[in-house]
Amino acid sequence: xxxxxxxxxxxxxxxxxxxxxxxxxxxxxxxxxxxxxxxxxxxxxxxxxxxxxxxxxxxxxxxxxxxxxxxxxxxxxxxxxxxxxxxxxxxxxxxxxxxxxxxxxxxxxxxxxxxxxxxxxxxxxxxxxxxxxxxxxxxxxxxxxxxxxxxxxxxxxxxxxxxxxxxxxxxxxxxxxxxxxxxxxxxxxxxxxxxxx
Numbered sequence: 001x002x003x004x005x006x007x008x009x010x011x012x013x014x015x016x017x018x019x020x021x022x023x024x025x026x027x028x029x030x031x032x033x034x035x036x037x038x039x040x041x042x043x044x045x046x047x048x049x050x051x052x053x054x055x056x057x058x059x060x061x062x063x064x065x066x067x068x069x070x071x072x073x074x075x076x077x078x079x080x081x082x083x084x085x086x087x088x089x090x091x092x093x094x095x096x097x098x099x100x101x102x103x104x105x106x107x108x109x110x111x112x113x114x115x116x117x118x119x120x121x122x123x124x125x126x127x128x129x130x131x132x133x134x135x136x137x138x139x140x141x142x143x144x145x146x147x148x149x150x151x152x153x154x155x156x157x158x159x160x161x162x163x164x165x166x167x168x169x170x171x172x173x174x175x176x177x178x179x180x181x182x183x184x185x186x187x188x189x190x191x192x193x194x195x196x197x
Contacts, residue, residue, distance in 0.1 A: 059164045062173040065128060068161065076119075076127045080148040081167070083112070085132040089167055089177045095119050099131070099144040102151050126159040127152070133166030 060068065069075060069091070077094040079086050086096050096115045097105045105111050106121065121127050129152070131144035142150075145162040152160050163170060170177060 058161045060128075060161055061164055062170045062175055065130075065161070065163045065170075066175055068126075068128065072126055074125045076121050076125055078121055078127060078129050078148075079131065079167075080129055080144045081131040085167070086115075087180055088132070089171060089179045091130065091167075091170070092176070092178050094130075095121065097121075099148045099151070102148055103155070106152070106155050121152075121157070123156050123158075126161065127157060128161045128163070130163040130170075131166045133168045 069077065077091050079090050079094045079096045080099040080102060081090075081096075082098050082100075083096065090096070096112050098111075101111060108120075129145050129148050131148070133143055133145075143166065145166060149160055149162060165172075167177070
C-alpha cells in the first residue's frame, strides 16, 4: 500500500487531512462568498503584531487615504488584487497590476491596457497600494498589499502607502468607488521570429 508522508494511505489519512484543513479555515474566520464586512478588531490587532514594524506608519485608514488622494495630485493609486476583485470595486483612476505579476510589470507594464493606459508606477512619486484584503482573517498570512509592499521595496520604491482593511474597509466606510470596468484588452506577447528568417 502506498504511503503518504510516512503514513499508510488508506483513505482515512486523506479524509483527516481535509477535515483538518476545513477546521483551520473555519477557525480562521473565512466568510461566505459575497459578504463584505470590516475586519474584526481582534483580527486587526493580531495582524499588526505580525507586520514589519517599519511598515506600520504607512498604513492609512480609508478616510486618511481619501484625504491623501485629494491633497496629493502626484499620488499614484495601484490595485494589486485580481481582475475579478477589481471589477467588483476599485478606487477611481487606479492602475491594476495583480500582485502575482507585479515584479515583471514594474519594469514593463503591458497588462490591462484598457485600465492602465500604458501607465506604470513611478519610483519618484508617492504610491497608494491596495487590495481587497483576504476574506480569511488569518493574521499571520500577508495580504496582497503586504506582499506588494515587499516587492515594491525590493524594486526601489520608498514612498508607499496602503489602506488598512483594503477595499473592503473602503466600501464599509461608504467612500466612493467604481465597478464593472469595460472589457479589457491584454496586449499579447510579440511572437518570436521563425527560425531561419
